Amino acid sequence: MKAMPLSTAAPQAPHKKAPTAPSAPKIIFRTDGRSETLSLAAGESLLYVFFTQHVGGATNATAGTPTPVAPATAAVGDAKDQELKFILQGRQAHIEVIGIDVARTGAAKVKLTIEHAQGDTRSQAQVKSVLGGNAHGEVHGLIKIDKGADGSDAYFAHRTLLLANAAGKEQPHNHTVPALEIEANEVKAGHASTTGTFDIMDIFYLLTRGLSEEQAQQLVLEGFVLSALEKIADVTTREQAIKAAETRLAQLQEIR
Amino acid sequence: MPKKTTRRTNNNSTSATTASSTNPIPTARPKNIQHPQEDYKPGFHVQEKSVFKTQKGLSEDVVRQISAHKNEPTWMTDFRLKAYATFLKKRMPPWGADLSTINFDDIYYYLKPVNQQGRTWNDIPDEIKSTFDRLGIPQAERRYLAGVGAQYESEVVYHSISKHLEDKGVIFMDTDQALHKHPEIFRKYFSTIVPPADNKFAALNSAVWSGGTFLYVPAGVHVELPLQAYFRINAEKMGQFERTLIIAEEGSSVHYVEGCSAPSYSSESLHSAVVEIVVKKGARVQYTTIQNWDKKVYNLVTKRAQAFQDATMFWLDGNLGSKITMKYPSVYLMEPGARAEILSLAFASDGQHQDAGGKAIHVAPNTTSRIISRSISKRSGRSSYRGTLEVHRGATGVKSHVVCDALLLDKESRSDTYPTMKVEEASATVEHEATVRKISEEQLFYLQSRGLTEDAARGMIVNGFVEPIVKELPMEYAVEMNRLIEMEMEGSIG
Numbered sequence: 194m195k196a197m198p199l200s201t202a203a204p205q206a207p208h209k210k211a212p213t214a215p216s217a218p219k220i221i222f223r224t225d226g227r228s229e230t231l232s233l234a235a236g237e238s239l240l241y242v243f244f245t246q247h248v249g250g251a252t253n254a255t256a257g258t259p260t261p262v263a264p265a266t267a268a269v270g271d272a273k274d275q276e277l278k279f280i281l282q283g284r285q286a287h288i289e290v291i292g293i294d295v296a297r298t299g300a301a302k303v304k305l306t307i308e309h310a311q312g313d314t315r316s317q318a319q320v321k322s323v324l325g326g327n328a329h330g331e332v333h334g335l336i337k338i339d340k341g342a343d344g345s346d347a348y349f350a351h352r353t354l355l356l357a358n359a360a361g362k363e364q365p366h367n368h369t370v371p372a373l374e375i376e377a378n379e380v381k382a383g384h385a386s387t388t389g390t391f392d393i394m395d396i397f398y399l400l401t402r403g404l405s406e407e408q409a410q411q412l413v414l415e416g417f418v419l420s421a422l423e424k425i426a427d428v429t430t431r432e433q434a435i436k437a438a439e440t441r442l443a444q445l446q447e448i449r
Numbered sequence: 450m451p452k453k454t455t456r457r458t459n460n461n462s463t464s465a466t467t468a469s470s471t472n473p474i475p476t477a478r479p480k481n482i483q484h485p486q487e488d489y490k491p492g493f494h495v496q497e498k499s500v501f502k503t504q505k506g507l508s509e510d511v512v513r514q515i516s517a518h519k520n521e522p523t524w525m526t527d528f529r530l531k532a533y534a535t536f537l538k539k540r541m542p543p544w545g546a547d548l549s550t551i552n553f554d555d556i557y558y559y560l561k562p563v564n565q566q567g568r569t570w571n572d573i574p575d576e577i578k579s580t581f582d583r584l585g586i587p588q589a590e591r592r593y594l595a596g597v598g599a600q601y602e603s604e605v606v607y608h609s610i611s612k613h614l615e616d617k618g619v620i621f622m623d624t625d626q627a628l629h630k631h632p633e634i635f636r637k638y639f640s641t642i643v644p645p646a647d648n649k650f651a652a653l654n655s656a657v658w659s660g661g662t663f664l665y666v667p668a669g670v671h672v673e674l675p676l677q678a679y680f681r682i683n684a685e686k687m688g689q690f691e692r693t694l695i696i697a698e699e700g701s702s703v704h705y706v707e708g709c710s711a712p713s714y715s716s717e718s719l720h721s722a723v724v725e726i727v728v729k730k731g732a733r734v735q736y737t738t739i740q741n742w743d744k745k746v747y748n749l750v751t752k753r754a755q756a757f758q759d760a761t762m763f764w765l766d767g768n769l770g771s772k773i774t775m776k777y778p779s780v781y782l783m784e785p786g787a788r789a790e791i792l793s794l795a796f797a798s799d800g801q802h803q804d805a806g807g808k809a810i811h812v813a814p815n816t817t818s819r820i821i822s823r824s825i826s827k828r829s830g831r832s833s834y835r836g837t838l839e840v841h842r843g844a845t846g847v848k849s850h851v852v853c854d855a856l857l858l859d860k861e862s863r864s865d866t867y868p869t870m871k872v873e874e875a876s877a878t879v880e881h882e883a884t885v886r887k888i889s890e891e892q893l894f895y896l897q898s899r900g901l902t903e904d905a906a907r908g909m910i911v912n913g914f915v916e917p918i919v920k921e922l923p924m925e926y927a928v929e930m931n932r933l934i935e936m937e938m939e940g941s942i943g
Contacts, residue, residue: 341860355875364842366873373866375885378857383884388872 199233218289220430224437226301228276235283235311240425242291242434244441245275247299247328278306281314281345290318291421291434295441297326297356297365308337309345312377318349321421323414324365325356325445331368336375336382343379353388354417356445411446418442484798484827485769486744491584494712495576497684499602501561505686506554509533512656515559519625519659522632532645532655539649545835546773546802551747556688556719558657560602566623567607577601577683584710586679593925595674596621600691601681603659614672620665621676624692627663634665638696642725642753642781650749654690654723661691661722664705666732668698675704675737675923682711682718682746693724697732697760704735706926710770711743717772718746726754728762728787735763736778737922739930742770744801752778756816759786765921767794767930768803777835779808782816782844789818792918797830797862806836806868811877814845822853823915826862833865838881842873853883856914 199219218238221231226246233239279288294301307316322330334349353367371384391413399409418438425431501518503511512533516526541548567573570587581587581599590597596610598621605623614621620631627635645655662678682689697703711718720742728734734754742748748771754762764778780789791807809818824832834853855864866883888910896906912919919927 343860353872355872355877357875364873364875366871368872369870369881371866371868371881371883373855373864373883373885375855375857375864376862378860378862378887380857381884381886383882384866385880385882386868386870387878387880388870389878389880390875 197229197231199231199237199239218287218426220427222430222433226273226275228274230276230278230280232280232282233286233288236285237283238287239279240289240291240427240430241277241279242422242425242430243277243293244437245292245294245296245301245303245330247296247301248273249299274302274304276304276306278308279316280308280310281316282310284311284313286311287315288317290316290320291425292318292320292332293418293421293434293438293441294320294322294324294330294332295418295438295445296324296328296330297445298328300329300331302331304333304335305349306335306337307347307349308339309342309347310339312342312379313344314342315346316348319421320351321418322351322353322367323356323418323442323445324353324367326358326365327363329366329368331370333370333372334384335372336384338375338377338380338382340376342377345377346381348382349384351386352417353386354414355388355390357390415442484796484830485741486798486801489713489743491710491741492713492743493583494683494714495580498574498576499560499562499684500564501559502557503559505557507533507556507558507657511558515657515659518559518561521628524636525628528640528645529656529658532652535645536649536652536656539646539652541649542775545775545833546804548747548749548773548775551717551719555716556686557684558688558690559659560684560687561604562602562683563604563606566605566626568609570607573606577606580681580683581607581679584679584681584708586677589677589925593674593923594677595672596676598623598662598676598678599681600660600678600689602684602687603689605660610676611674617670618667619670619672620663622663624661624663624694625659627694631663631665634696635663635694638694638725638727640725642727642755643723643751647751650721651723651751654692654721654751657688658690658692658723660689661693662695662705662707663693664695664703666697666701666703668729669700670698671701672703675706677706677708680707680709680720682720682742685714686716686718688719688721690720691722693722695724695726695734695736697726697728697734699729700731701729702733704737704923706737706739706923708739708741710741711746713743714745716745718743720746720748720750720771722750722752724750724752726762728754728756728760730758730784731760733761733763735765737765737767737926739767739926740770740774744770744772744799746771748774748776750774750776752776753781754779755781755783756787756789758784760784761788761790763790763792764807765792765918766805766807767918768805769796771801771803773802773804775804777806777808777837779810780818781810782813782818784813785815787813787816789816791818791820792921793820793822793824793834794915794918795822795824795832795834797824797826797832799828799830802831802833804833804835806834808837809839809849810837811840811844811847811849814843814847816844816847818849820851821917823918824853824855824864825858825911825914826855826864827858829861831863831865833867834883836868838868838870838879840872840874840877840879844874845876847874847877847879849877849879851881853881854914855883855885856911857885857887
């Protein structure tokens with residue numbers, strides 16, 4: 194896929210001095226699960242927020258009627274790879290990626306690549322997954338720092354909350370593949386991945402405060418997802434994102 | 450603290466000149482952290498002697514020759530031939546290091562250096578004895594080992610075990626002997642952990658395997674001192690394919706250490722081992738590797754253990770040498786309470802590619818794993834961590850923690866991290882984190898402000914970086930490891 198420049202401005206020479214004041218971040222908000230490749234020129238700043246699209250599995254499940262368990266491999270086979278690639282091509286370019294993946298059925302596969310082609314660039318990427326039922330999530334996060342891209346600062350995190358099914362018949366599947374390919378040494382690069390269910394101490398604390406177990410779980414769940422969105426500086430985008438997340442969480446709750 | 454000889458420019462230039470004439474300004478750049486390959490002491494070789502050697506290259510005939518020469522039972526000959534067919538069918542791994550330069554036809558697959566294995570060092574020919582003397586093996590045996598095996602080319606030339614362990618029923622011999630002397634134990638476990646079809650190199654090893662260690666620890670026996678095997682390639686264009694099988698019965702414990710080296714030749718050699726380990730209920734096995742092959746050796750090894758109820762499998766994997774290493778020690782956690790620990794240390798320099806890591810496969814509930822990886826890359830060296838973590842459905846209450854840290858010492862080097870985590874059980878807790886960095890200026894500055902030279906400060910930082918792994922080595926090996934990495938800085942000047 195050809196990399197689309199982020200702005201229509203003429204691409205800058207790689208070594209051209211970056212503008213002194215970074216421009217206000219551009220914002221892209223996606224809920225359609227599309228694949229795309231974007232490149233950032235010197236001084237450009239982008240906030241990219243996306244929601245995954247789960248395909249396959251039973252989508253019209255209603256509360257109380259468990260859906261038949263589809264073999265997990267079949268489910269992920271249905272999923273189209275959502276490939277997101279960001280190339281930081283100019284100095285002082287900065288990208289922040291926030292991904293939300295909430296589902297109780299079907300499969301989604303995201304392949305996220307952030308390439309630091311130039312030095313003095315920054316990237317932060319965070320994907321939060323909440324998988325219940327027999328949902329199958331797969332997230333790849335590759336940070337590539339090219340030779341000579343000194344002064345790059347990159348971080349990727351994928352946090353997954355798995356919801357145990359009361360009947361125990363279904364299990365969500367989480368597949369996470371963070372990766373680093375680093376060819377410059379004056380860099381900061383890292384990634385983290387966690388997979389787990391509710392922390393019993395979190396729940397216990399809320400129970401002691403008089404909440405029911407269900408309420409406690411719901412509260413922790415909301416906190417888990419929304420904490421990624423609440424720091425979005427732009428009010429319109431933040432509200433749009435929170436609304437989208439709440440809708441998905443409500444669907445999840447309805448079925449649980 | 451030594452006096453600084455540098456002067457600010459606005460200082461009296463005469464005094465600066467005087468100072469430098471009496472005490473010349475050091476021109477030597479700070480010595481870097483030395484990789485063991487830069488001063489490769491095991492790079493010597495002695496004249497090749499063999500009592501039997503197959504022709505170059507691999508064929509069904511070569512496989513038959515090896516088996517016939519070893520007087521093997523028919524089932525083993527058949528096993529080898531079947532594995533050879535599998536080897537031909539299997540593709541090279543499409544991932545990992547670049548193996549396209551291996552020429553399977555330019556390698557000798559079997560070379561028997563002596564007719565008779567020695568029980569004392571005096572039993573073996575002088576040139577082989579002197580090789581191991583120079584590597585310090587007999588000295589180490591006297592000082593702190595309970596048993597030693599020494600493999601030279603394709604065969605184990607020396608094997609010993611202390612009397613009291615033998616009396617307790619511990620079996621420590623080379624794998625070929627075990628096939629003849631303990632066929633019942635051998636056949637029960639051999640190739641059950643790593644089947645030939647596992648991968649191309651496991652198939653290759655299964656077809657032409659020779660030597661390696663067979664270790665059986667009876668129930669309840671604790672082997673207090675480490676047992677060591679040393680693997681030496683001496684001949685040119687040699688392939689070494691040892692096969693190791695370790696069985697720790699219920700409630701036993703043992704620590705096995707392996708070391709390896711080869712001479713520096715201009716042509717390439719191949720080392721492709723298979724290691725299989727069974728850790729029964731409540732037992733503990735530690736397997737320590739200090740791999741220091743010459744820079745012309747392809748090191749492609751399959752190592753796997755099965756840990757049963759409440760058992761612990763501990764891999765300590767140090768990769769310093771070789772041209773390319775691809776090795777991912779694995780633990781299958783088969784029963785509740787089993788525990789896996791994998792500590793991986795890689796140091797790549799001068800075009801070396803260390804593709805190392807670990808795998809933990811959680812099949813049973815309440816099993817835990819911890820993987821720690823530290824890698825250092827310098828002078829166009831490339832270190833890659835590659836790992837797999839799986840939690841199978843039904844394996845409830847699993848906990849796993851993986852930490853990978855990489856240090857890049859210069860701009861030519863490269864570091865990769867490729868972990869994969871597959872979780873099919875909601876009650877699992879799986880954590881992974883990784884960082885890549887260089888030696889931080891702040892740390893250097895702090896240590897220098899405390900009076901350390903830059904060299905000493907770098908050495909201290911690197912030492913601290915690998916410490917979580919080195920500290921798990923027995924004292925003597927920790928010293929050895931530090932000596933290998935030469936962390937003490939040479940030529941430090943104030």
